Amino acid sequence: MSEIVTVSTTPFEGQAPGTSGLRKKVKVFQQPNYAENFIQSVFDVVAPEPGAVLVIGGDGRFHNRTVIQEAIRMAAANGYGKVLVGKGGILSTPAASHVIRKYKASGGLVLSASHNPGGPDEDFGIKYNIANGGPAPESVTGAIHARTQEIDRWLTVSAEDIDLDTPGDVQVAGMTVSIIDPVADYADLMETLFDFDAIRAAVQGGFTMRFDAMSAVTGPYAHEILENRLGFAKGTVINGTPLEDFGGHHPDPNLIHAEPLYLAMMADDAPDIGAASDGDGDRNLIIGRGRFITPSDSLAMLAANIECAPGYKGRLAGIARSMPTSAAADRVAEALGVGCFETPTGWKFFGNLLDAGKVTICGEESAGTGSDHVREKDGLWAVLLWLNILAVRKISVDALAREHWAKYGRNYYARHDFEGVDKAGADALMEGLKAQLDTLPGKAFGPLTVAVADSFSYTDPVDQSVSANQGIRVLFEGGSRVVFRLSGTGTQGATLRVYLENYTGPDGDLDAQTADMLAPQIAAAEAIAGIEKHTGRTKPDVIT
Ligand code: VG1
Ligand code: CO
16 A cells, blocks of 8 residues: 555634535635545544445535545545445435445545535535434534544545546555446435336326426436436436536525426426426425425325335334424324424434434425435435325325315425525524523414424434524414524525424315415514514525
């Protein structure tokens, strides 16, 4: 083995992993030693056994290849025996999770800033996933952050960049690097979970879709699975070539950034289903002809119908959702008599529940849904489960939604994002909320009276670890609520998220406009938090 090179360094401030890894501007990552410090801190904390296997993949955004080449050399210097890299440096986040599990790797580096925009002036990110395929838990990310604050050297080997585009094995300073097909293993896994025959039959019978890959990582996966394996017409997948800057767009599958898809789906000649995924392929957007499905509803509807999918028949153990996600899934869990869990925001909190077999399906209001097939949320998986259910039940998205609400009632739901606001103002707003918690119960805001107000704290039922300060909840009498939290994925200023929910029972108005149903909660949120006073904003930048 060639000689290990030790490079001296000094710590950088602010290398704390957020909701999903370390995310910063590309310019920040391009500083000498910046990415290296973080990666070395990961390796120092996880201390790989000699010969351990590491997976490296990313969403293909600008700076991906540079960091992959450096990470390969550092892995060789830190004692890894083998690194698996997706061809072209590409692995969607769920595919990376699957590859880690399938090849029994010790962990993986997932290079992504997910739904954040990409390019030289935009965002980059690094996340470490553990051997179960999932994001490192807080105990690990905390240790990594601590390590970044005292790091004084990183290790590498002197080796040339390798060819990331030719499948096969190469040696780097005595370590094997395998360039693997990023799609094949993942696509094969999907075939084991879903009724591809039923979906193919529906397609043969005229069922149509449009899938917008948003010029991000899912393009190659969607072409292979939807067009090649399921027989959807060529052209079903749009924006299917990953671009380093996502074509200048935010690869965020919501009604703002995927508006063209939304408009197409509201037209009379819309296909049967429209779907989209985000930068790294772990989020999903589902829109039927004339019917948008909120992610919270999607989780509930998928759970209620999961028996249609062969991979899940008779084995739904429980459902988990993040705290700000609507309670629609809870009603399904109750009706089915399975466990129901409420976790903090971020997929890392589902890992223990999935590993322990307590839950089978999980979801977040931010367009993330997934199951125990991997340990990440999975955009295409959710799309395929929808297709499977629609094909087996021979029902439209709209009809399925109406049927669901008629049985369980409807959780009208929206999230208001105030992006890039002044950090000090956002902090003051949250402090102001905390200071009011004791006095809020019993107070009236228009037609609403506060029943309970608290700061959400989670005790993991598996390892008893406690995560406090996970958002402010204001629950009103009658079951509606407002939740406030600050984003942990942004790279500029602060983003305030206000989550609004109002439940209507099966006998109520199931066909109202969401904005009308949430008007009292929106007014109460402003009155309680003083959003305008603290942020200077009178309306949100993004409503999802
Ligand atoms: C957001 C979402 C959260 C999600 C996270 C990572 O976090 O709210 O539900 O898990 O992004 O998703 P935050 O802290 O900004 O609210 V992804 O697709 O960006 O990896
Ligand atoms: Co993502």
